[in-house]
Amino acid sequence: MELKLIVEALLFSTHKPLAAKQLTDLISGRNEDEPEGVLPQHKKLKEAQVAAAIEELKVDYIQLNRSFQIQELSSGFQLVSKPEFGPWLKRMYEDRPNRLSQPALETLAIIAIRQPITRADIEGVRGVAIDGVMKTLLERGLVKITGRAEVPGRPLQYGVSQKFLDHFGLRSIEDLPDFEQLKKKYEAAKPRVLVNVAENPMDQGHGHNAPVELVEKQEAKPSEGNVPSPT
Known part of the structure; x- marks a missing residue:
């Protein structure tokens, strides 16, 4: 054979x-x-x-x-x-899982480019609280704890997981669409003043809002036409 x-x-x-x-x-x-x-x-x-x-x-x-x-x-x-x-x-x-919100996708991009990174650093770049978003990303297994930063308080550091790469059909972080542009944007980003009100009301709660079709076009889901073979 x-x-x-x-x-x-x-x-x-x-x-x-x-x-x-x-x-x-x-x-x-x-x-x-x-x-x-x-x-x-x-x-x-x-x-x-x-x-x-x-x-x-x-x-x-x-x-x-x-x-x-x-x-x-x-x-x-x-x-x-x-x-x-x-x-x-x-x-x-017909019963498709909820898509990631724009705030969640932006947070993922920041983590992917600047990992390992602390929650405070992510919030500094985005300018909004990310409690709800991080909860969602951790629950979905797209983000993982990678260690602790060697600074006072030793806050947790985060990075993207193996599931993140598989979820978006990537072999490595460098395969992200427009990787170089994202890298320049988030590596050079200066921390903004953190405000009490999220840029999107849903961002403070569960981190979900309108679906983002184009950003997740590589996701291996039935709805995108990229479906694993039946068992």
Whole structure:
């Protein structure tokens, strides 16, 4: 059996990204004492061979004009539908999760560019309190605590998580749309006077307001036409 077909079956059967090492271990049975169903030629399988098989599949899908593709994320590879099929696919998913608000997206951008960063520094850049926004981002697992700053009081520092990268279809922070522009904007930003009233009333509570369609266009959600293959 061809290696690329086994790789394809594994990617098709999961809704989570699989790294080249995970695929290699699954196919070779390397982590099992008495693996079953392992082909002789795959017992010493290398990650480079799996990576080559993935590239073959990508070419096959392009040549066959398939409705899906293999997307490389920070945590591995995932089989997803192409964005142009979104209008039909989203009809199957009427109960869509709430989108992130503009304040939440801006806060995420600041954290991504300037991490590790304290809450006070984020509020200094944005000029508003971010309690509700941070609560939302932490609950969704998009932001994580990375440590404590070596300043009086040793406040917590935050950074973006692995889930953040996967959520937006990124391999690394540098893959953010307009990364250089965002970097210049937020690295050079001077702290503003913190006011008591948030720029958006919803920002003080749960951090949700009108959905932002364009900023989240890379998010791997059914509503955007970028849907993991069914299990």
